[in-house]
Amino acid sequence: MKLMKKLFVVGLLGLLAGCATPPAATPGVEALAGRRIIVLGDSITQGGGYISFISYYLNRLHPGKNFDIYPLGLSSETLSGLSEEGHAGGKFPRPCLFERLGRVLEKARPEIVFACYGMNDGIYQPLDDARFAAFKSGVTKLIEQCQAAGVRDIFLVTPPIFDAQTRPGEFNYDSVLTAYAAWEMSLKLESVHVIDLHTAMRQARDARAEIFSRDHIHPGEEGHLLMARTILAALGVQVPDEPLATLKADPLYKQADLLRRHRASRWMQHIGYTREKTVAPQPLGDAEKEAAEMQAKIDVLRRKK
Secondary structure: OOHHHHHHHHHHHHHHOOOOOOOOOOOOHHHHOOOEEEEEEOHHHHHOHHHHHHHHHHHHHOOOOOOEEEEOOOOOOEOOOOOOOOHHHHOOOOOEHHHOHHHHHHHHOOOEEEEEOOOOOOOOOOOOHHHHHHHHHHHHHHHHHHHHOOOOEEEEEOOOOOOOOOOOOOOOOHHHHHHHHHHHHHOOOOOEEEEOHHHHHHHHHHOOOOOOOOOOOOOOHHHHHHHHHHHHHHOOOOOOOOOHHHHHHOHHHHHHHHHHHHHHHHHHHHHOEEOOOEEOOOOOOOHHHHHHHHHHHHHHHHOOO
């Protein structure tokens, strides 16, 4: 049975049964330690705040383990391959992951892949069978290509919320993301693990008056921290309840954030991508030597804690 058909069948059965079949346990930190991890996604992932927080807490709370994280998000990107008319003022259509995924898998050779998509995939329109099918097809293709490349575990992170308040009866794009998240959560596939960020973020948002995202799409620092906490909790990591300012003042956080920014910039250029222009793959040069020096500083800091 082809994976697309299998995804449809298990997703339908899961929804009809109310997801009665318990999902397989999500691998914990042990599954990540010592393995090469890439994180794929759109502008929220390229912004990278949640990845810096994840790296910080993994290093701080597990100083005896090594975590090798490569942040490779691209602004405006989709899995669906769709783009709304006049995107970016008509300057360019939304990029699609599959223009670069082959190079990502070939050059980065990941053992673990995290992917957070959906926000752009519905192109900010009401739920539609064709657009939904394009998103499902994109998720399927991502899984197939990662597994063919030997990726050990794939973590699908459901999309963040569309943080807007609407009157009853008005269209709210978050309803589309809720449907996308529910479908992802219905998947029961070997070595594919789904982390339900969307539900956690919606519950947190409903419990507070303050918005997470000023433009309805891109979370601020508190939103990124919630994203990190949700993903880490799914991996069995309990993050201390502490003020954001305290966390950001920690030299260990600053160094983890510096390493994340360094790798994101250098590896995106090394892999190449097409967005408003085509960036041809560039030599990696001394990027990983510099990354190792940054990691050495992290090791000194985290082992003092």
